Amino acid sequence: MFSKDDLLFKKKLDSLINKHLPEDWQEYPDETLDNHWELSKKIKKSLSEKKWIAPSWPIEYGGLDKSFTQSIILSETMSYRMAPGNDRFGVRMIGPTLLKYGTDFQKEKYLNEITKGDAQWCQGYSEPNSGSDLASINTKGKYDEETNTITITGTKVWTTLAHRANRMFILVRTQEGSKKHEGLSLVLLDMNDKGIMINPIRNISGKSSFNEVVLDNVKVSASNVVGKLHQGWMIALDLLNFERSGIDYIGWAERCFDDLLNYCKKRNLLENNLYKVKFALLKSSLESAKIMTYKALWIKEQSNSIHMEPSISKILATEINIKIHDFAFELLNTKSIYINNNNKDYFAERIIKNRLFFVSGGILGGTTEIQKNIIAQRGLGLPK
Amino acid sequence: MDFSINESQKMIIKSLQDKLEKKVDFKLLNNKAEKKSHYKYGWNELLELGYIGMLTEENYGGYGLSFFDFCLMLEKWGYNLCEGPVIENSISGILTLQKFDSEKFQTLIAQLSNSEEILTSNILEQYIHKKDLPSISKIKEKTLLNGTLSNVPFYKESSNIMMIAKSKSGEQVVIIPSDYFEILEHKTSLIGEEIYDLKIRDFHISEKNLIGTNKNCNNIIDFMYYHTLISKCSETIGAAEHILDITLNYVKNREQFNTKIGSFQSVQHNLSDMYININEARELIRFASKEIYSEKFKKLSLLCKIICDEKISQVSWTAHQLHGAIGFTWDYGLHLLTKKILINKNLGGNINFYSNKIFQYEA
Numbered sequence: 001m002f003s004k005d006d007l008l009f010k011k012k013l014d015s016l017i018n019k020h021l022p023e024d025w026q027e028y029p030d031e032t033l034d035n036h037w038e039l040s041k042k043i044k045k046s047l048s049e050k051k052w053i054a055p056s057w058p059i060e061y062g063g064l065d066k067s068f069t070q071s072i073i074l075s076e077t078m079s080y081r082m083a084p085g086n087d088r089f090g091v092r093m094i095g096p097t098l099l100k101y102g103t104d105f106q107k108e109k110y111l112n113e114i115t116k117g118d119a120q121w122c123q124g125y126s127e128p129n130s131g132s133d134l135a136s137i138n139t140k141g142k143y144d145e146e147t148n149t150i151t152i153t154g155t156k157v158w159t160t161l162a163h164r165a166n167r168m169f170i171l172v173r174t175q176e177g178s179k180k181h182e183g184l185s186l187v188l189l190d191m192n193d194k195g196i197m198i199n200p201i202r203n204i205s206g207k208s209s210f211n212e213v214v215l216d217n218v219k220v221s222a223s224n225v226v227g228k229l230h231q232g233w234m235i236a237l238d239l240l241n242f243e244r245s246g247i248d249y250i251g252w253a254e255r256c257f258d259d260l261l262n263y264c265k266k267r268n269l270l271e272n273n274l275y276k277v278k279f280a281l282l283k284s285s286l287e288s289a290k291i292m293t294y295k296a297l298w299i300k301e302q303s304n305s306i307h308m309e310p311s312i313s314k315i316l317a318t319e320i321n322i323k324i325h326d327f328a329f330e331l332l333n334t335k336s337i338y339i340n341n342n343n344k345d346y347f348a349e350r351i352i353k354n355r356l357f358f359v360s361g362g363i364l365g366g367t368t369e370i371q372k373n374i375i376a377q378r379g380l381g382l383p384k
Numbered sequence: 385m386d387f388s389i390n391e392s393q394k395m396i397i398k399s400l401q402d403k404l405e406k407k408v409d410f411k412l413l414n415n416k417a418e419k420k421s422h423y424k425y426g427w428n429e430l431l432e433l434g435y436i437g438m439l440t441e442e443n444y445g446g447y448g449l450s451f452f453d454f455c456l457m458l459e460k461w462g463y464n465l466c467e468g469p470v471i472e473n474s475i476s477g478i479l480t481l482q483k484f485d486s487e488k489f490q491t492l493i494a495q496l497s498n499s500e501e502i503l504t505s506n507i508l509e510q511y512i513h514k515k516d517l518p519s520i521s522k523i524k525e526k527t528l529l530n531g532t533l534s535n536v537p538f539y540k541e542s543s544n545i546m547m548i549a550k551s552k553s554g555e556q557v558v559i560i561p562s563d564y565f566e567i568l569e570h571k572t573s574l575i576g577e578e579i580y581d582l583k584i585r586d587f588h589i590s591e592k593n594l595i596g597t598n599k600n601c602n603n604i605i606d607f608m609y610y611h612t613l614i615s616k617c618s619e620t621i622g623a624a625e626h627i628l629d630i631t632l633n634y635v636k637n638r639e640q641f642n643t644k645i646g647s648f649q650s651v652q653h654n655l656s657d658m659y660i661n662i663n664e665a666r667e668l669i670r671f672a673s674k675e676i677y678s679e680k681f682k683k684l685s686l687l688c689k690i691i692c693d694e695k696i697s698q699v700s701w702t703a704h705q706l707h708g709a710i711g712f713t714w715d716y717g718l719h720l721l722t723k724k725i726l727i728n729k730n731l732g733g734n735i736n737f738y739s740n741k742i743f744q745y746e747a
Contacts, residue, residue, distance in 0.1 A: 001671070068385075270743065276739045277735050279739070280739030281690060287668055288665060288687075288691050295387045298386075298387050299387070302388075312660050372653045376652035376656045377652070380632055380659060382632075382636065
């Protein structure tokens, strides 16, 4: 599956991560924490020095023109190692979108910023009344032909890392009176622009990884519209397909699986045949989800048309991640519900925090139910 | 990383589908399941297309195609509910002889590749019930084989049986002409396939019956078992794809509450689940079929069988639920595909066996 060159890349990548992460690193990456954020910036800089932030991008935009498999290895390894600095929004969402639809100006400016490790992007899609029904968004973007600017007003929610980000890609309704998917534009924003207010929202695990972003007459040049004005819907959907591979979940799931297996081996729990069976069932689902994820990324690389694989792989990857964490939660028993304050069990603590956090996996980037609608209607030709 | 199907593979798939789809007749297949007929197809069609020897190397008169190609072919084989010793003849026969004893068996390899000789085996059964293996013993300077074989498919069609026997020095793979066996029991599978329990008495084993040596015997046995396991999974995937197509067709046409039932979200989500299950199992199986030289092949094969057993049986049960009462009937024929999946699910072991094996390889 991976070439010698790919495996060598993985080895070097692991060495780079080792330089930044303590050997006993047990924490799930959480860039809302200051120490993780600082670590994230350092790791990104190190990756950037080797041009590894986006190894499959063209050389002119800071990549190495390598095969997309090295990008897969990068994402999977960073997730497995739980390393901060795994740039989902920049490298895997807006970056490929700009490579496909961006102007020369946008590519030059934004892609290089990403590969230098200077950018943190966030995603402005969902709104208080527009979640799964994304085409119903209300955030307005008023276009002024004279100044060639767009003035944006509205509210976005569930915006992960908005408080850390310096850039946002935002979906706005630029055509007055337009309905549903018509008249929408995908716009690139500077988060330091005047009129942007960020309100943190605490999630189920107690962290504030996502936010409400209020935009009050934020002015942006129309040169920051991706694709044509009023015609951003298909681009916005395509961007979601870049997000949906689920590759991060595969890395996290595999890490949890391996840690749990070691935990059981050390305590001779595998003498219980039921546990062996459970591990075998989970392993088979993990491997099949991983292969589907690779296929989703491969197919995206091969063709521009919309395929079902990203929806399938997103469902499989998020579900197996949850199943493995559920099994860990069950095995750890009271250790996962009572936190020992003096003698910390980092593994147990991580499991419960992650299990709660991963509720989001089946929701963000299009819920599992939306993915199933896509498969049924677009893939299997069932009526809307 | 490459998930593509090349032009020659597409050609194999299409030629097979064109040839076989006309043969699928649920009425006749139902009759067979009721033992009212012996309707079966697949082997002659493969022979006409020249695919019986698809795994045979070119110097033995075959196509020299890959195991991945073979598995793609088996998906269509399973889709069309074909019956014949294609897996046994190709895996326990051609592929195994080619790999472990090609010089000695070069004539037989060529004969198996054009159906002059046909080989069967019950490797999946023997592998999990090793205590019941026939035994080889020396009696008065003669080396004799005695014992029974359970659940042997395609006995009547086959001229040879490949099997494992135990001797003092360990296990040994042997090939025995079918004529030397006597029938102990005649059984019929859920869909009317004929299965036999056989007995062999004082068969005089000579050098010409032995495959490989005692030393590489375990490799040969594992080779046959794991390749057969993956092959059965590919066949199962084909049957599941047929179930999905039938179900899609049904929900797109069946009306209730003055609307097509395929427009209801719960129905759509069930079909998506079927599609997801088939895709995830198929991609892992196809991947494994390309990894035959990898040290992980055995473990991968077990994982394939687990995912196939787990996810594909769900596909058939969901299909029955979506069909409502019509899918519960004998005449509609959906039960034939479900039963084929259940048969394959119960061959070669169970989750307990597979998980123990996985941990054995893990160690």
